[in-house]
Amino acid sequence: MPNHKPIERTSVSRAAMPPRAEVMTIREMCEAFEVTPRTLRFYEQKELLFPIRQGTRRLFTRRDRARLKLILRGKRFGFSLEDIRQLLDMYDRDPGQQEAQLSRTYALAQERLAAMEAQRDELNEAITDLKAQMAWGQDMLTALRRSNRP
Amino acid sequence: MPNHKPIERTSVSRAAMPPRAEVMTIREMCEAFEVTPRTLRFYEQKELLFPIRQGTRRLFTRRDRARLKLILRGKRFGFSLEDIRQLLDMYDRDPGQQEAQLSRTYALAQERLAAMEAQRDELNEAITDLKAQMAWGQDMLTALRRSNRP
DNA sequence: CGTTCCATTTACGTCAACGTCAAAGACTCT
DNA sequence: AGAGTCTTTGACGTTGACGTAAATGGAACG
Structure with a gap:
């Protein structure tokens, strides 16, 4: 029986990071926003989010988090993802x-x-x-x- | 120029019928209930309606009309067609x-x-x-x- | 180096209630 | 008999926002 407590693999590196991490992994995002990984990948594919990559892995920036907030807010109001994309695009351009x-x-x-x-x-x-x-x-x-x- | 006024082809036979026709054609149903032919055929296929046939054509009975009323009412309340079918079935059995x-x-x-x-x-x-x-x-x-x- | 566990990519599946053809009757008037 | 107008059947398409499964890849732990 190796270990009872699940080891947080990245706990050291993440603990060494500034209090409010610059970037977040997909899983951290999911927990923070109560969405599934699929959703985040889907939003990226639809050009609503633009996570950077560390190798092949996605890292979500503050910008992505701000966008996701707006996306989820927009959805509550009944905007389609396409509507939202256009709006975000507009502000970006x-x-x-x-x-x-x-x-x-x-x-x-x-x-x-x-x-x-x-x-x-x-x-x-x-x-x-x-x-x-x-x-x-x-x-x-x-x-x-x-x-x-x- | 044959005729201006569109002739009601079935006007004679239909005028000969009792005031409140026993059966209605698909088109009459559509106008009466503001639905498309597709909808009525779809409902038949889903066993929500059971129009009789005159040759190949559908004729909707009073029972069909009563059912359709209930179907449309149920839909307004957010019941699925499947829910409605089960309910109607229950009353039928x-x-x-x-x-x-x-x-x-x-x-x-x-x-x-x-x-x-x-x-x-x-x-x-x-x-x-x-x-x-x-x-x-x-x-x-x-x-x-x-x-x-x- | 092997095991474990994530993450990623790809792509097809889902769900409801019809819409939208296309091809082939069927009926009636002329 | 032809023309014009329904009707029917059959089958695939639509819509949005993901779910789900399979195959692959990479990183950390031991």
């Missing part, structure tokens, strides 16, 4: 057009907001209707039970 | 177990309701957050505009 970029982003956000509110309203209508149906079913059930075993 | 059937349906409806409410809550949170982000962006924009052209 020329770091001068701040105003134009922000106003473009704002416009897209407005669209999204409207869509989300529409969806919520539909959902609420459906919920209301379902509740009505259920009330009806409830009554039906009571009546049935009464007649089945009085 | 033995028209005796009314109480058991209704109570099963009620239970499923409760699940659905909970899911829908959860989804709505998530959506609402996202909406709130997006609005917050947008307010921030709004401020940013104002500040940028002020500094860009004062």
Whole structure:
């Protein structure tokens, strides 16, 4: 029985690094952001992230982390990955057009907001209707039970 | 120029039928329920509908119409077609177990309701957050505009 | 040097509810 | 009999965001 405690192989080198590591491995990223490795590779392939390489291994920089934050935020709002890519791209291309970029982003956000509110309203209508149906079913059930075993 | 007015080919035979036609053609169904032919054929293939045949053509009975109504209602509530099929099947199998059937349906409806409410809550949170982000962006924009052209 | 354990690459699979052809009837009017 | 207009069947395509499996590679531990 070699060792009980799993050895943290890279614990020495990582402990020697500055408190907030410059780069993170794929696994560290996964834990930090609650995503799978597949997701990170997928995002790289879709040009949403650009991890550097140490040999063949990916190392995610602060930039990648900032981007991933934005990606996950965008997803919550219902933006597609393609939408998000275009936005991030825009900010990357020329770091001068701040105003134009922000106003473009704002416009897209407005669209999204409207869509989300529409969806919520539909959902609420459906919920209301379902509740009505259920009330009806409830009554039906009571009546049935009464007649089945009085 | 043969005729301007499009002739209703089946107008005679259909006019001869009782006021509320016993069966409907696929096209009539599509118009009545705002679905495509593909949808109706798909539902038949999935054993949600059972139109009879006149030669090769489908004729949808009152039963089909009742089922379709339920199918579309179920869809609004977020039930999958498979869920719906099972429910309809259940009611079909033995028209005796009314109480058991209704109570099963009620239970499923409760699940659905909970899911829908959860989804709505998530959506609402996202909406709130997006609005917050947008307010921030709004401020940013104002500040940028002020500094860009004062 | 061998074992272990990651990581990577590649590529096909998934899921739902249809959409979108294409080819071949089928019906009716003329 | 031809023309025009449905209808049907069959089968592959679509969409998004990954999941999953297989084969390969490399690094650290012992």
